[in-house]
Amino acid sequence: MTSIAKPIATHPRLKTNSLGLTIRDYEGGMSTLCAGCGHDSVTAAIVQAAWELALPPHRAAKMSGIGCSSKTTAYFMKQSHGFNSVHGRMPSVASGAAAANRGLNVIGISGDGDSLSIGLGQLTHAIRRNTNMLYVIENNGVYGLTKGQFSASADIGSKLKKGETNEQPPIDPVLLALSVGATFVGRSFSGDKQQLVPILKAAISHRGLALVDVISPCVTFNNHEGSTKSYQYTRDHDVAAVEADYIPVCDPIEITGLGAQSSNGHADSLRVVQLHDGGTVRLRSTSPDYDPTDRASAHQHISACQRRGEIATGLLFVDSGSRSLHDVLRTSSTPLVDLRHEDLCPGSAALDSLMKRFR
Amino acid sequence: MNGVNDFAFKIGTVNGTGSASANGLLMRSIFRMGIPVSGKNLFPSNIQGLPTWYEIRVNGDGHLGRAPELDMVVALNPATYAKDVAAVREGGYLLYDSSWPLPKQLEREGITVLGVPFGKLCVEAFEGDRERTLLRNIAYTGSLAALLGIDMQVVDELLNETFGKKPKLLDANHKAIRLGYDAAVELLECPLPFRLERMDATSDSILIDGNTAAALGAVYAGATVGAWYPITPSTSLMEAFTGFCQKYRVDPETNERKFAILQAEDELAAAGITIGAGWAGARAFTNTSGPGISLMQEFLGLAYYADIPAVFFNIQRCGPSTGMPTRTQQPDILSMAYASHGDTKHPILFPADPGEAFEMAVQAFDLADRLQTPIFVASDLDIGMNDWMVKKLEWDDSYTPDRGKVLTAEDLEKLARFSRYRDVDGDGIAARTLPGVGGKGAYFVRGSGHDMHADYTEDSAAYCELVDRLRRKFAHAITLVPEPMVIKQEGAEIGLITLGGCDAAVREAQDLLRQQGILADVMRIRAFPFQDEVKEFIESHESVYVIEQNRDAQLRSLLMIELGVPRESMTPILDYGGLPLTARVVVEAVAGAPAGVPA
Numbered sequence: 001m002t003s004i005a006k007p008i009a010t011h012p013r014l015k016t017n018s019l020g021l022t023i024r025d026y027e028g029g030m031s032t033l034c035a036g037c038g039h040d041s042v043t044a045a046i047v048q049a050a051w052e053l054a055l056p057p058h059r060a061a062k063m064s065g066i067g068c069s070s071k072t073t074a075y076f077m078k079q080s081h082g083f084n085s086v087h088g089r090m091p092s093v094a095s096g097a098a099a100a101n102r103g104l105n106v107i108g109i110s111g112d113g114d115s116l117s118i119g120l121g122q123l124t125h126a127i128r129r130n131t132n133m134l135y136v137i138e139n140n141g142v143y144g145l146t147k148g149q150f151s152a153s154a155d156i157g158s159k160l161k162k163g164e165t166n167e168q169p170p171i172d173p174v175l176l177a178l179s180v181g182a183t184f185v186g187r188s189f190s191g192d193k194q195q196l197v198p199i200l201k202a203a204i205s206h207r208g209l210a211l212v213d214v215i216s217p218c219v220t221f222n223n224h225e226g227s228t229k230s231y232q233y234t235r236d237h238d239v240a241a242v243e244a245d246y247i248p249v250c251d252p253i254e255i256t257g258l259g260a261q262s263s264n265g266h267a268d269s270l271r272v273v274q275l276h277d278g279g280t281v282r283l284r285s286t287s288p289d290y291d292p293t294d295r296a297s298a299h300q301h302i303s304a305c306q307r308r309g310e311i312a313t314g315l316l317f318v319d320s321g322s323r324s325l326h327d328v329l330r331t332s333s334t335p336l337v338d339l340r341h342e343d344l345c346p347g348s349a350a351l352d353s354l355m356k357r358f359r
Numbered sequence: 360m361n362g363v364n365d366f367a368f369k370i371g372t373v374n375g376t377g378s379a380s381a382n383g384l385l386m387r388s389i390f391r392m393g394i395p396v397s398g399k400n401l402f403p404s405n406i407q408g409l410p411t412w413y414e415i416r417v418n419g420d421g422h423l424g425r426a427p428e429l430d431m432v433v434a435l436n437p438a439t440y441a442k443d444v445a446a447v448r449e450g451g452y453l454l455y456d457s458s459w460p461l462p463k464q465l466e467r468e469g470i471t472v473l474g475v476p477f478g479k480l481c482v483e484a485f486e487g488d489r490e491r492t493l494l495r496n497i498a499y500t501g502s503l504a505a506l507l508g509i510d511m512q513v514v515d516e517l518l519n520e521t522f523g524k525k526p527k528l529l530d531a532n533h534k535a536i537r538l539g540y541d542a543a544v545e546l547l548e549c550p551l552p553f554r555l556e557r558m559d560a561t562s563d564s565i566l567i568d569g570n571t572a573a574a575l576g577a578v579y580a581g582a583t584v585g586a587w588y589p590i591t592p593s594t595s596l597m598e599a600f601t602g603f604c605q606k607y608r609v610d611p612e613t614n615e616r617k618f619a620i621l622q623a624e625d626e627l628a629a630a631g632i633t634i635g636a637g638w639a640g641a642r643a644f645t646n647t648s649g650p651g652i653s654l655m656q657e658f659l660g661l662a663y664y665a666d667i668p669a670v671f672f673n674i675q676r677c678g679p680s681t682g683m684p685t686r687t688q689q690p691d692i693l694s695m696a697y698a699s700h701g702d703t704k705h706p707i708l709f710p711a712d713p714g715e716a717f718e719m720a721v722q723a724f725d726l727a728d729r730l731q732t733p734i735f736v737a738s739d740l741d742i743g744m745n746d747w748m749v750k751k752l753e754w755d756d757s758y759t760p761d762r763g764k765v766l767t768a769e770d771l772e773k774l775a776r777f778s779r780y781r782d783v784d785g786d787g788i789a790a791r792t793l794p795g796v797g798g799k800g801a802y803f804v805r806g807s808g809h810d811m812h813a814d815y816t817e818d819s820a821a822y823c824e825l826v827d828r829l830r831r832k833f834a835h836a837i838t839l840v841p842e843p844m845v846i847k848q849e850g851a852e853i854g855l856i857t858l859g860g861c862d863a864a865v866r867e868a869q870d871l872l873r874q875q876g877i878l879a880d881v882m883r884i885r886a887f888p889f890q891d892e893v894k895e896f897i898e899s900h901e902s903v904y905v906i907e908q909n910r911d912a913q914l915r916s917l918l919m920i921e922l923g924v925p926r927e928s929m930t931p932i933l934d935y936g937g938l939p940l941t942a943r944v945v946v947e948a949v950a951g952a953p954a955g956v957p958a
Contacts, residue, residue: 086806092629093632096634330615330616344581
C-alpha cells in the first residue's frame with residue numbers, strides 16, 4: 001500500500017494566518033489510521049495550533065519513532081521535513097537535529113509503546129537534556145500496529161479486548177517527566193480540542209522540551225468496556241486541573257489578576273507565565289492549593305487525582321525560566337548548520353603552531 | 360638489535376602510581392634527541408593497583424612497530440616479577456628496585472641483573488607516601504637516562520616545560536631525576552652496550568596519539584556536532600575534540616560556541632543524535648568501540664537506507680562482548696562492513712597511524728556528505744591511545760568541504776518536482792535538501808519502504824529500484840575511497856596484504872624477509888569497498904598472506920566475499936592476543952610455514 005494523497009479542495013474564503021496560509025496549508029497526507037482513531041484528532045489539533053501560531057512550515061521538523069502514533073507525522077504539515085526514525089529512538093534523532101539547527105521548530109510525536117517501553121531511556125534523557133522541542137505522547141495503553149498488546153501505560157486492572165487483565169503498574173509519563181526535571185508538562189485528551197490546542201501552542205513556544213501526554217484512545221484494540229484508555233472512560237474521569245490559554249506575543253495581554261472567579265464560580269488562581277518567545281500562558285488552576293509553576297505542588301496534585309481515579313489534565317507544570325539544550329551548551333546564535341567552513345576550521349597557521357605541543 | 364639507537368625496553372609498574380608521565384618523559388626525551396622512537400602502553404582495565412607496562416622501542420632505521428624482543432626490562436612491580444624476568448631476551452638486562460634484597464623470582468641465568476634502590480632513595484629524599492611513590496617513577500627515569508645515554512639537558516628542558524608553572528613540583532622532579540641518574544652512575548656501569556646517540560631524524564615529526572589526531576581532523580573538517588557515550592579506548596577522541604573546540608571554536612567576545620557536544624545516555628542515542636544532526640545538515644560524528652558498534656546497528660541500517668551522512672569512529676578493542684577493553688585488535692571488520700539487518704554495506708577507512716587518522720577523519724566527512732551514508736573510520740586502541748611518531752600534520756588552506764549534492768531554494772525553484780531519492784546522475788546518489796529550505800524541498804525520511812519520491816511504499820518494483828540504487832551508490836564509493844598503498848620489491852612472488860595498525864610491523868617484516876632472501880610485495884588496504892587493484896594484487900602473486908588482528912581472518916573473508924577471490928589463494932596470518940603486532944609474527948609465519956596452506 002502506498003501513501004494516499006489527500007484531495008485538495010480548498011474553500012475560497014478560508015481564513016489565512018499572518019503568513020497568508022490557510023489551515024489546509026498545515027495539513028499533510030491522508031491518514032491511514034483506523035476510522036475514529038484518537039491520533040487523528042491530535043493531528044487536527046496540531047494543525048490548528050501550528051496554523052494559529054503561524055508557524056512557518058519549512059522551519060518545522062517533524063520527528064517520530066515507530067508505531068501508530070509515529071505514523072501521524074506524515075498527516076500534518078506536508079511542507080515540513082519529516083523523519084520517521086526507529087522504534088523508541090526519536091528523542092535522540094530529534095536532539096541531533098535540534099542541536100544542529102536551532103532555527104528549527106522540532107515537533108516530536110511518539111506513543112506510549114515508543115516512549116514508555118523501548119524508548120523510556122531516550123525520553124527521560126531528552127527531558128534531562130531539555131532539547132528544544134514539542135514532545136507529544138499519543139497515549140492509548142496498547143500496541144496498535146502489532147494488534148493490541150498492553151503497553152507500559154496500561155493501568156492495573158485494565159482489560160484487553162480478549163479479556164486479559166493487566167497486572168503490572170503503569171508508567172505515568174507526566175509524573176515521570178516531573179521527576180526527571182521536565183520544564184513543561186501537559187496532559188490532555190484527544191477528544192478535547194479546546195483544551196489541547198492552547199496547550200500545544202504554549203508547548204511549541206516553550207524554550208526547552210515540552211511534554212504533552214495526550215490520552216488518545218485506540219478504537220480498534222482499546223476502546224471497550226473495562227479499558228481505562230477508552231473514550232468513555234477518559235470522558236468520565238478527565239478532570240481539568242489547569243485551564244491554560246496561550247497568548248502569542250503580538251496579541252494584547254489581558255491580566256485579570258490572581259484569585260479571579262473562574263467560569264465554574266469557584267475562587268481559583270490565575271497565573272500568567274511569560275515564555276521565552278515573548279508570548280504568555282495564562283494558567284488557571286482549578287484547585288486553590290495547586291500551583292502549576294511549582295514542581296512539587298504539581299506532582300502532589302496529579303498523584304492525588306490519580307488516587308481518586310481522576311485523570312488530571314491541563315498544562316500541569318511549566319518552568320519558563322528553564323535553561324534549554326542550547327542555553328546549557330552555549331551554542332552559537334547562528335545555527336551550527338549555517339556556520340561557514342572558515343568559521344569552523346582553524347587553518348594551517350594554527351595547526352603549525354599547535355604542532356609544538358606534540359614535540 | 361642491541362646496538363646504538365636500536366633496542367627496546369619495557370617498564371613494569373603498578374597503574375595509578377604516576378608511571379605514565381615518567382614513561383612519557385622517557386619517550387619524549389629520546390624523540391627530542393632526534394631518534395625515532397615508539398611507545399606502547401600495555402595497561403589494565405582498571406584505575407589503580409593492577410600491573411601495567413610501557414614498552415619503548417628505539418630504532419634509527421625508523422621501524423616503529425612493536426619490538427620483537429626486549430633488551431631490558433625494568434621490573435618495579437613485584438606482582439609481575441616472574442613474567443618480567445622471563446620477558447628479557449637472552450643476554451639482556453633486568454633493572455629492579457634494590458631497596459630490598461634480590462628476590463628469588465628475579466634470578467635468571469644468561470641475563471644481567473641491575474639494581475638501584477629507588478624506593479629507599481625516595482624515602483630518604485621526600486616526604487609523604489604519595490610524593491615518594493610518584494617520584495620513584497621519575498627516579499627510575501633518571502637511572503635509565505644514565506644507562507641509555509639520554510641527554511640530561513633534554514630531560515631538564517622537558518621537565519621545565521611540563522612543570523614550569525608549578526615550581527615546587529618542578530624542583531622535586533629535578534631532584535628525583537638527579538637522584539636516579541647519580542645512583543646509576545655510582546652503582547652501575549653506564550652506559551649499557553645498547554644506548555642512544557643523537558640523530559636528526561625527528562625534526563619534521565611529532566609524537567601524537569590517533570584519537571587526538573582524529574579529533575583534530577574532525578575540527579578541521581568542520582564537524583559541529585559530536586555525540587558519544589564514554590567507552591575505552593575511544594573516550595579520549597571526544598575529550599580531545601572538546602579541548603580543540605574550546606581552543607578554536609569559542610567566540611572570544613560572546614563566549615558562544617560553534618559546536619555542540621552531547622554525551623548521550625548510551626551508544627544508541629549517540630548514533631541517533633549523530634544521524635539527526637547529519638540529516639539536519641551538520642557534519643556530525645560519534646566515536647565508540649566494539650560494544651558501541653553492536654548497539655548502533657539498527658541506526659546504521661536506518662542511515663544507510665535513508666541516505667543520511669554520518670561519521671563513526673570505531674576505536675577497536677578486543678571482543679567479543681566486553682572482551683579486553685584495554686587491549687588492541689581489529690575484530691570489527693565484518694560487523695562494520697555489513698552492520699545492521701537487511702542488505703547493508705558501509706564504507707570503512709583504515710588509518711595505519713595517527714597521521715592517517717587525521718587525514719582520514721577529514722576524508723570521512725567528505726565521503727559521508729558525498730555518499731550520504733555512514734562512514735566508518737576504523738582505528739584501534741594501539742593507534743588511538745599510544746603516542747606515535749608521525750610527520751607533522753599539515754593543512755591545505757585551499758580545502759573546501761565536499762558537502763555533496765544539496766539542493767538550495769534556488770535549485771528547487773528550477774525543478775518541477777523534488778524527488779528525494781531519484782538518481783539523476785547515475786552514480787546512485789540522489790540530491791538531498793536540508794530542513795528549513797522551504798518550497799518544494801520538504802520530504803519525509805523513513806526507515807520503512809519508500810520510493811524515489813520518499814513516499815511510503817510496499818511495492819516490489821519501487822522497493823527494488825531503491826535498494827538497487829543503494830548498490831550502485833556503494834559501487835560508486837569504490838572510486839572515491841583511498842587507494843591501497845603498495846610497496847613492491849623487484850621479483851617478489853609473495854604478497855603480503857594487511858590493514859590499519861599492522862602496517863609498521865608488516866613493512867618491517869618485508870625488510871627482514873628480504874634479509875632472509877624472501878622477497879615480498881606489501882599491499883596495505885586503506886578502505887572498504889575494495890578497488891580492482893586489490894584483486895589484481897591477489898591474483899598476480901603466487902602466494903598471498905593476509906595479516907590482521909582477529910581470530911577469524913575477517914579481512915580475508917571480506918576479500919573473498921567482495922572480490923570473489925578463492926579462499927585458498929590467501930593464507931591468513933592472525934595475531935589476536937590483544938597486543939600490537941610485531942614483525943616477528945609475520946616473519947615466522949611466512950618463512951616458517953609453507954606458503955599457500957589455508958588455515
